[in-house]
Amino acid sequence: MDQWTLIKELIKLTPEKKWQSGGPSWLVPTGRRDGRISSSNQASNMPSPLDPVSVQKQKFSAKGLDVHDLVTLLGAHTIGQTDCRFFSYRLYNFTTTGNADPTINQSFLELLQAQCPKNGDGLRKVALDKDSPVKFDVSYFKNVRDGSGVLESDQRLWEDPATKSVVQNYAGNIRGILGLRFEFEFPKAMIKLSSIEVKAGSQGEIRKIEMDCFDALSITKSDSVLYKIVREISSMKNEFR
Numbered sequence: 001m002d003q004w005t006l007i008k009e010l011i012k013l014t015p016e017k018k019w020q021s022g023g024p025s026w027l028v029p030t031g032r033r034d035g036r037i038s039s040s041n042q043a044s045n046m047p048s049p050l051d052p053v054s055v056q057k058q059k060f061s062a063k064g065l066d067v068h069d070l071v072t073l074l075g076a077h078t079i080g081q082t083d084c085r086f087f088s089y090r091l092y093n094f095t096t097t098g099n100a101d102p103t104i105n106q107s108f109l110e111l112l113q114a115q116c117p118k119n120g121d122g123l124r125k126v127a128l129d130k131d132s133p134v135k136f137d138v139s140y141f142k143n144v145r146d147g148s149g150v151l152e153s154d155q156r157l158w159e160d161p162a163t164k165s166v167v168q169n170y171a172g173n174i175r176g177i178l179g180l181r182f183e184f185e186f187p188k189a190m191i192k193l194s195s196i197e198v199k200a201g202s203q204g205e206i207r208k209i210e211m212d213c214f215d216a217l218s219i220t221k222s223d224s225v226l227y228k229i230v231r232e233i234s235s236m237k238n239e240f241r
């Protein structure tokens with residue numbers, strides 16, 4: 001592949017990705033400082049799929065995110081998958097009488113039990129949104145409403161009055177001024193999420209563009225036309241700062 005073909009391919013990438021899932025896009029604030037290392041030890045206070053809503057709320061609130069942000073961001077589970085091990089405990093011996101979690105819709109329970117048999121492979125993948133796992137839409141909220149949330153943390157959103165009201169809003173047919181529109185609210189919540197604890201002053205670093213792909217294509221960074229364009233744009237941006 002020559003460099004111009006590479007550039008054309010890269011330019012095509014973004015719209016295509018958006019088109020595939022049908023999800024919203026938004027401008028990400030750039031040029032901010034970020035940490036120099038990423039460590040899982042420092043992520044120990046992450047929400048767990050076993051967390052009740054009270055704990056989910058408290059963990060999000062500790063980062064400046066409210067109930068509306070919590071439910072909106074969890075709507076990201078409209079795409080993707082989860083391992084059986086994160087929820088199969090809901091399918092067998094969940095209650096003291098040996099039954100499954102009673103909040104799971106009966107037909108959905110049968111589907112999940114078929115996908116994650118008792119003592120089966122815990123690493124087997126199941127869609128987080130049974131209806132449209134590769135489409136960015138509101139069916140995640142409809143699933144929560146209908147007892148078809150896969151993770152316990154998702155399903156519990158229907159039991160707390162504050163989170164339930166936001167789920168209802170997204171799942172329902174009310175639009176415009178009366179209702180919240182997921183595709184508009186999600187980008188706002190993502191920008192809020194990305195603005196948490198941004199480093200300032202001499203902390204961290206402003207990440208440089210890494211182009212390891214050039215090595216794979218045997219093009220040196222400094223010779224690459226794309227690299228020159230990016231460098232040109234960066235210097236223009238600096239002049240306007």
Ligand code: HEM
Pocket residue numbers: 047048049050051056073074076077079080081082083086151153
């Ligand atoms: C209470 C908060 C949350 C909990 C407990 C939670 C839990 C989980 C779990 C257990 C999985 C499955 C991981 C696996 O099996 O490998 C998952 C997947 C996923 N989560 Fe979350 N999550 C939360 C919040 C979020 C947020 C805020 C976002 C994004 C804004 C998000 C986006 C995703 C996506 C896209 C996947 C699918 C990943 C894939 O298919 O590989 N989640 N989540």
